[in-house]
Structure formats: structure tokens, C-alpha cells
Amino acid sequence: MRSPRAAAAALLLAAHGAWAAGEKIGTVDTAFQWIGRDHDIIVEAYDDPAVQGVTCYVSRARKGGIKGTLGLAEDRAEASIACRQVGAISFPKPPVKQQEEVFSERMSLLFKRLRIVRMVDVQRNTLVYLTYSDKLIDGSPQNSVTAVPVDRGTPIPVKN
Template structure:
């Protein structure tokens, strides 16, 4: 069991793509350690050039947040937009995880899954969190239309 936990932790640190923080706002003052805040991060879809996604999520401050032991709340939002010509770098799966980031020491992650809706020529992005024992039903959804070309689905 310990081996599984250690491997899960190492895999989660690698991540699929890394998000870049583009801004944040404080939501609650903490006397010791950083304040609680909402962070806005951006990442580019690793298989679809011309699509960028923005995630907003709550980050817990205080002492536990400062040392990386805090469990962040499962409240987040995602917005993906076309930021340039859309090009598919290779055929994409119908459904694929494109982003994963830790939301607690080891056991909780924020995830973004891309779902290709070829019938409607749309890329759908779903964000949610999971935990080893119990995930959260909180989620957010966004869609990017792909016009002038077919989505190459594997």
C-alpha cells in the first residue's frame, strides 16, 4: 500500500502539462502563512495547437498551505478558448486527460479531460477533482468549436 502511495505521489508531481499562473486574488487574511486565495492558471492543450485553457481554483493558505500540506477546496472553473489557428498535432482519442495538478499533499488532484465531439465539431473540456478514497461531484465545463476541419479522432 505504501509503495502505491509513493508511486502515485511521484506520478502526480510529473503531471501532463504545467500550468502557468497568470494572476490571483486574496480571499481571506491569514495571520501566519499566505492568505487563502483564488489562483488563475493557463495551459495550452498539448495535442491541439491554438487552444489554451484557463483554470481558476481556490488555494488554502495558512501554515498548512505554506508547507504544502493543505487540502484545497474542490471549487474551480475552466474556460478554454481558441487563441490561434487550430491544428491537431496527431489524431486524438475521443477522451483524454490533458491536465492534472495536485490539490493536496498526495491524495487529491484537479484534472481536465478533453472530449472530442466529432459530430458537432467541438472540443469539450471538463474539470473536476478526484481523491484516492472519495472524489467530488463539483465540476466545470467549457467547449471550443472547431470550424473548417474535421477533428481527427483515433
């Protein structure tokens, strides 16, 4: 039987972490390491939890070696994103927020996170996705943006 704390954590993950389990598409080694995994670039796919038919592909650098293998290394603040329509676009739980963080993943043991934010460009009926990293003290201005236009016949239901 689950404790109330475990049940609350599971609910929180279900509500906020729908993107938490990206599907690994592949990796490319960038530097050999004698001990632990190599430095690499990983590409993962994430389906937008609020927009059926949109998948985002994120590539980012990961440090290897002993620290990287143990999850203690701080990954670089560089990532790239490309979101695409992969099926009919629909909104199973309308409306969507004008701006909403839809994914967040740790890039260091404590203080650095990779974030993906979805914004709605109502005038152009377009979904805009921004990826960046932040750090408790000093975030990085490096970012990447992509957009998915939605057919005018399917207006994006935006929560005001």
C-alpha cells in the first residue's frame, strides 16, 4: 500500500511530468573517456502532453567520465529543439495556457535545469516552443526556438 506522500508525489509527476519520460532516439559520441561513458550528444523525442499530434526533438550535450556516469557532472547549457506535427493536431484537454513550461530536466546534481516552454501565438495560430537552461545563480542566455503552425480550421483554445 502506498503512503500518502508517495501517492501525492505520483499525482504531482502525472500532472506536471507528462514529458518527463522522453524517448531516446540516439546518441553520438563526442569525446572518448577512459572510465565511464563517453561525452556525447543525446537526441530525445517528447510528445506534448496538451497537444496531440506534436512531438519535440531535443538534442543536448552530456558529460561522461566518472562524474557523468554517476550523474554528478554539470552538463553544458546548450540544447537545440525542433518540434513537428506528426499527426492530426487536437487539444484533448482544452484550453491550453498562453505560456506554460511543459518539460524540465535536471542538468546538474542540484542547480541547473533544461526547460521547454510552450507559447501560443494566437494571431498566427502557431505553437512556439523555447528551450533554455537556468541555474539558481546564473542562468544561460543560450536558447533555441521552434514553431508549429496549426491549421486555421483548428483554432488553438487558449486559457486567458
